[in-house]
Structure formats: structure tokens, C-alpha cells
Amino acid sequence: MLASLNIKNYALIDQMQVQFDQGFTTITGETGAGKSILLGGLSLILGKRADLNSLRDPSEKCVLEAVFNIKRYGLQSFFEAEDLDYEDQTIIRREILPSGKSRAFINDTPVTLGVLSALGEQLVDIHSQHQTLKLTENDFQFRFIDAVAQNVSSLATYGKELKELRRLEKDLREMVSHKQEAVKEYDYNQFLLKELQEARLQPGMLEELEETYEKLNNVELIKEQLGYGLQILEDEQMGVNTLVTDLKNTLKKLSGFGEVYQELAKRIESVFIELDDAGNELRDLEADIEADPAQLEETNTKLQQIYALQKKHGVMEIEELLSIQEELENKVISAEGIDERISEQEELIREKTGALNELADRIRANRLKVIPQLKEDLEKALAPLGMPNARFSIELTPTGEFGVNGKDDLLFLFSANTGGSFNELRKVASGGELSRIMLVIKAMLAQYMALPTIMFDEIDTGVSGEVSNKMAAIMQQMSQGMQVFTITHLPQVAAKGNRQYKVYKTEKDGKTYSDIRVLEDTERINELAEMLGGKQLTDSALAHARELLTAHK
Structure with a gap:
């Protein structure tokens, strides 16, 4: 889990230090206050490429540091493979120099962005509005179904075997050309x-x-x-x-x-x-x-x-x-002797092809087995989120050819209304519907993938009222097994967090700064009331805010 975050000289942030706990954390603040800056800083720590525009003061270096508690996540083998010192409390640091160069460190050992990104993928899943669009991509849909079908290990083996087959085929082509x-x-x-x-x-x-x-x-x-x-x-x-x-x-x-x-x-x-x-x-x-x-x-x-x-x-x-x-x-x-060697190579390819076919068939069988229940679970989970008539049609078609996801084509079709025709998600689902579908999918994936931390960036955009309450309940449920953050504009969601942080702007000497702080009970009530009724804090807004917090507790 993410234990702390320290950001210096990044965008509107001069110096920011914040500690985090387990459970469900909500982050609020006015539009433009710097919530996206917080996400951007964390993304840099996790391996995103940087540029000079990141520096608040172009003459000083930018330093971003995060501490992760990783004791329970079985990452020792990763550290051994990359020749890194393993620590239960691992520190990742990123420095962006005025020259434009950047440096990355894991427990004070210099690493490449590739290594940093590979570790980051195992620590935090940052879900942005851009990632919601991935829901419409075929590869993401395959990853979702294969996680539920428990195909992850088989697919890893399949990928290695397919790579070996391609190498054997390449060698054969070279042999024939050489002949x-x-x-x-x-x-x-x-x-x-x-x-x-x-x-x-x-x-x-x-x-x-x-x-x-x-x-x-x-x-x-x-x-x-x-x-x-x-x-x-x-x-x-x-x-x-x-x-x-x-x-x-x-x-x-x-x-x-x-x-x-x-x-x-x-x-x-x-x-x-x-x-x-x-x-x-x-x-x-x-x-x-x-x-x-x-x-x-x-x-x-x-x-x-x-x-x-x-x-x-x-x-x-x-x-x-x-x-x-x-x-x-x-x-x-x-x-x-080349004819004999070509024959031997062809036999190796036949054996490898046979093994891959068996593996692909097993992967396909696992997919077919879970699709009916998966479809039912998705529709059932979306009903309370204002989508009672949502229907899915998940079609798995054999291709006869080896691809990166096996020998199947996947068609993930959706219909939002009773009697409506099925079509591709990207063509018929609205942004709000895609967000709700993605939340449900992430909640389901959390049951199959051991990801320490997930961060949602305004996944509740386009919903309100009872639907937002239900979405918050899903994230709250997810937080019982992992650390969950959500950036939100909705008081119903913000109130369900175990802790609430506020991102805010200040001005000093003609300059604007962004910062973050954890809200105590009274501050939290005022923040929720402001989210409900605006800057003028009315008695009814304050009462409603207290009611939201009391309901959560």
C-alpha cells in the first residue's frame, strides 16, 4: 500500500508531504485545485515519462518520493531478478533535473524507467477517465475475462511458447533460404x-x-x-x-x-x-x-x-x-545435410504447434466456462447503479490462428435498454455508463488480482444521487481487501471514505500553490456541506453533511 507521498517543485506544488492509511480514502477539492497534479506526480513515481514543464521552478530539480509497504505482496522475486535490495518498506524516488534529464531510484539504487514502470504496475492501478476508454479495447476485455477464468498463468506460458514457435519458424525460413x-x-x-x-x-x-x-x-x-x-x-x-x-x-x-x-x-x-x-x-x-x-x-x-x-x-x-x-x-x-536439418526443424515446429494448440484449447475452454456467469454477474452488479436493463453478449469465436490472446476472437457487446440491439461498447455506451461498467469490472478483478492499491479519478462523473451512493459502496467494499483512493466531486462518495483529504490552492507573494491535508471531523462536515450547497454553509447543508458521515459510520 501507498504509505506516504512527498512532492517538491512539481507544477503548482512547492513542497507537499502526506501520509496515507489502509482502507478507503477520498480526495476532494474545487475544480483546478490540483487533484490532477497529485495524480500526475504519482504517475511520474510509477514510471511515466517526464518533461521540463513538470518543474515549478525551472532552475531547481523536482523530487517526487513515495513509500510503499509491500510486505504482503510477494515481490521478493522481482527485486532479486532486477538485482535490487528488497525492503518491506520500499522507497521509490524520481528526480527531474533542470537540464531535462530524469533519474529514478528504488531503495536508493538507480533504475531504468522500464524497471520502475514494471514495479509500478504491481503497486498501483491509476484509473483515469482515459483508462475508462480501455474498456472498449479488445486486449483489456481479454485480460478481464482471463483473470476471471484464471488463465493468467496459462497465458504467460502460452506467450513464451508462442515466442519460441515464432523463433523456430524464423529459423526454418532462414534454413530454406540458406538451402x-x-x-x-x-x-x-x-x-x-x-x-x-x-x-x-x-x-x-x-x-x-x-x-x-x-x-x-x-x-x-x-x-x-x-x-x-x-x-x-x-x-x-x-x-x-x-x-x-x-x-x-x-x-x-x-x-x-x-x-x-x-x-x-x-x-x-x-x-x-x-x-x-x-x-x-x-x-x-x-x-x-x-x-x-x-x-x-x-x-x-x-x-x-x-x-x-x-x-x-x-x-x-x-x-x-x-x-x-x-x-x-x-x-x-x-x-x-540441410535437408535433414530442415526436416528436424519441421518436426520441432509440429511438436511446438501441437503443444500450443492444447494450451490454446484449454484457455478457450476456461473462457467458455466462465462467460455465462460473468455476464450474469455484470448485469446483476449494474442494476443498482441505475442500469437495470443493461445486457451483455460476450461472443468467443475460434480464429484457427495463433494470436497474442490465444486462438480466439472476442466480441464484447452491450445493450443499455430493454429491447435494444446489441452493439460494441464504444458505439452504444455513454461516458457515465462506461464509468459504471468499469467500476464493476475493477471490483470483480480485485477478487482475482492481488493489486495493493487502486486510485479512481472521478469515476463517478455523470452520476448522482442513489447511483453515486451505490458506486461508493462498491469502492468501500473493495477497500476491505486493498487500499482504495477516489478523487470525487460527489459528497455521497466523499463521505464514505475512512479518511478524506482536501486538495486546495493558496496564494503567497503573487504565486499560486497547491497543497493537500487530511480533514478532521469538523472540517470534513464543512467540506461536505460546501459540496452539497456551495460556499454559503446553510444549516440544512451542514445537517445533511452530518447525516452522510453518520450513515457511513
């Missing part, structure tokens, strides 16, 4: 893949092939240089080995004269061993190398094949060709 493209490209992709597969590519093979080619293509030069190298090493007169051997023997003779000569002799010994090993390797290489025209041709052919593939695919590395080969393999496999 058409894949068929066009299949032969070409297969040809490209075959070229790459025949090359039998391996990481690093290009470098190996190029090295082999260079060696085979320069056999004579390599053999000649290897032989010359051996000659330099092993010539008997001036060969490196001969000279190093002489050096080694010379230093060996000096090794007895000190450690430094021993170390030098060892180093020369190491050089000798290394040169001897190099000579052996030169001999082996010279013996192994020989011309092989066939291998040279084969290597050259392989290299030209790779070079051609690199040029064709616009790459420089074997690894890039291998990546292209893998991609082509996937495309070919995808094209070859």
Missing part, C-alpha cells in the same frame, strides 16, 4: 574443396618444398662447393687440418710450462675435433648429393600447385589455405 543459396554454391565450393584436398596441404610444407627445390635445382654447384671445402680442409701441404695439426702439436709441447698453455692446447684440440667432424659431414653430404630430375620436376609441380592456390584464394600462407579448406568443408557438409 537455395547453398545449392547454387554447392558445385563451385565442392570444386574448390577438391583442389585443396588434392594438394594434401600440411603446415610448414611450403618451406620444406622450397628448400628441396633449391637443393635439387643447384646440385652441381653444391657438389662443387662441397668438394672444394674438403680440399681446403684436407690438402696435405696447406690444408686446414694439416695446419691445425701442426698448431696442436706445437702447443702440446708448451703445455708443460704452465696452466695457460695447457688451456690453450685444449682449445686447439677442440678446434681440431670440430674440424675433423665437419670434414666427415662434408664427405657424407658430397657422397649423398646427386642429381634427381624426376624429383626436381615433382617438387616444382607441387610448388606451382601451391603458388596457384595461394594466388587464387588471395593468401600467402599454407595455414590460410588450410583455414579456407576447413571453411569449404563446412559449407559442403552444411549443404549436403
Whole structure:
């Protein structure tokens, strides 16, 4: 329930603080006093978009804050889902800055307007004259019937399943489109893949092939240089080995004269061993190398094949060709298996469609079950409200197609007079009749939907006398299970509130301000008397006001 409201620098409000209780609260005040401003401020707190016109003083920020007691409303899961701190006494704050930007907070945590609006919908139902027109909208009529039919949970499941079906159908359309493209490209992709597969590519093979080619293509030069190298090493007169051997023997003779000569002799010994090993390797290489025209041709052919593939695919590395080969393999496999995947997708769609049909049939059956009693209850409830001849015809027609509300069309028809023909509500019901119908529907919905607070904005417009008394009794009855506010111009309605607040204007320093206060007994009698007879408080008006309050108590 709404426990308190604090508004600063909003429209005609400079600073307003007001506390509220459970039960039935009535709000009165002269036309233009600012009752709509109060509603506007609350709407902003609940997520409505703001603009700079909201600021009383454009140089200061506007702050609107409401405290809600939500202990009994099972909202912990909402707070967990939105990563918000849950408090039994939750504070919602909205700030509108002079720059035009606005900020929203739930228990001091910044939130988006979407989150604020989602929570607001679970806290307060503000019923304005504009909302009365929703009664004529098909979606609202569905929500009403489905609440009574206890279809809310089934419809939530239906919505999720329908969304999944639409996703499956979208995927199928994409598969079919992909198949058409894949068929066009299949032969070409297969040809490209075959070229790459025949090359039998391996990481690093290009470098190996190029090295082999260079060696085979320069056999004579390599053999000649290897032989010359051996000659330099092993010539008997001036060969490196001969000279190093002489050096080694010379230093060996000096090794007895000190450690430094021993170390030098060892180093020369190491050089000798290394040169001897190099000579052996030169001999082996010279013996192994020989011309092989066939291998040279084969290597050259392989290299030209790779070079051609690199040029064709616009790459420089074997690894890039291998990546292209893998991609082509996937495309070919995808094209070859797409018919099977399409069949699997079609089967998934058939299964989902079957499940949705069962769900839609169950929703329809629940609707058909409650419509007769619903029609009777509506007509019965409207009779005391000055509409004894009101009749409804609620027609549910199967469409055969999945829609947001199942597979039904709903026609909510109305006749206000005996013998009158049925027609759509928006065409035949007056504004006063729509208000009374909406009040009855809200009262019925209150039995099925756990909404903490409802606020009616002049729902009694266009009625008077005993009818207004009956409407007030309905709101009073609703307040036994929820917090109910009504903004009213009718004393019969105002008197039935557990508490009555007055919105009023004051002037100070040439400026107009709106404020609100709770009326004590004497003030309440005077306010009701003024509503009955005008500014001049007569004895009869005061007596009538006392009578209205006494009747309520």
C-alpha cells in the first residue's frame, strides 16, 4: 500500500508531504485545485515519462518520493531478478533535473524507467477517465475475462511458447533460404574443396618444398662447393687440418710450462675435433648429393600447385589455405545435410504447434466456462447503479490462428435498454455508463488480482444521487481487501471514505500553490456541506453533511 507521498517543485506544488492509511480514502477539492497534479506526480513515481514543464521552478530539480509497504505482496522475486535490495518498506524516488534529464531510484539504487514502470504496475492501478476508454479495447476485455477464468498463468506460458514457435519458424525460413543459396554454391565450393584436398596441404610444407627445390635445382654447384671445402680442409701441404695439426702439436709441447698453455692446447684440440667432424659431414653430404630430375620436376609441380592456390584464394600462407579448406568443408557438409536439418526443424515446429494448440484449447475452454456467469454477474452488479436493463453478449469465436490472446476472437457487446440491439461498447455506451461498467469490472478483478492499491479519478462523473451512493459502496467494499483512493466531486462518495483529504490552492507573494491535508471531523462536515450547497454553509447543508458521515459510520 501507498504509505506516504512527498512532492517538491512539481507544477503548482512547492513542497507537499502526506501520509496515507489502509482502507478507503477520498480526495476532494474545487475544480483546478490540483487533484490532477497529485495524480500526475504519482504517475511520474510509477514510471511515466517526464518533461521540463513538470518543474515549478525551472532552475531547481523536482523530487517526487513515495513509500510503499509491500510486505504482503510477494515481490521478493522481482527485486532479486532486477538485482535490487528488497525492503518491506520500499522507497521509490524520481528526480527531474533542470537540464531535462530524469533519474529514478528504488531503495536508493538507480533504475531504468522500464524497471520502475514494471514495479509500478504491481503497486498501483491509476484509473483515469482515459483508462475508462480501455474498456472498449479488445486486449483489456481479454485480460478481464482471463483473470476471471484464471488463465493468467496459462497465458504467460502460452506467450513464451508462442515466442519460441515464432523463433523456430524464423529459423526454418532462414534454413530454406540458406538451402537455395547453398545449392547454387554447392558445385563451385565442392570444386574448390577438391583442389585443396588434392594438394594434401600440411603446415610448414611450403618451406620444406622450397628448400628441396633449391637443393635439387643447384646440385652441381653444391657438389662443387662441397668438394672444394674438403680440399681446403684436407690438402696435405696447406690444408686446414694439416695446419691445425701442426698448431696442436706445437702447443702440446708448451703445455708443460704452465696452466695457460695447457688451456690453450685444449682449445686447439677442440678446434681440431670440430674440424675433423665437419670434414666427415662434408664427405657424407658430397657422397649423398646427386642429381634427381624426376624429383626436381615433382617438387616444382607441387610448388606451382601451391603458388596457384595461394594466388587464387588471395593468401600467402599454407595455414590460410588450410583455414579456407576447413571453411569449404563446412559449407559442403552444411549443404549436403540441410535437408535433414530442415526436416528436424519441421518436426520441432509440429511438436511446438501441437503443444500450443492444447494450451490454446484449454484457455478457450476456461473462457467458455466462465462467460455465462460473468455476464450474469455484470448485469446483476449494474442494476443498482441505475442500469437495470443493461445486457451483455460476450461472443468467443475460434480464429484457427495463433494470436497474442490465444486462438480466439472476442466480441464484447452491450445493450443499455430493454429491447435494444446489441452493439460494441464504444458505439452504444455513454461516458457515465462506461464509468459504471468499469467500476464493476475493477471490483470483480480485485477478487482475482492481488493489486495493493487502486486510485479512481472521478469515476463517478455523470452520476448522482442513489447511483453515486451505490458506486461508493462498491469502492468501500473493495477497500476491505486493498487500499482504495477516489478523487470525487460527489459528497455521497466523499463521505464514505475512512479518511478524506482536501486538495486546495493558496496564494503567497503573487504565486499560486497547491497543497493537500487530511480533514478532521469538523472540517470534513464543512467540506461536505460546501459540496452539497456551495460556499454559503446553510444549516440544512451542514445537517445533511452530518447525516452522510453518520450513515457511513
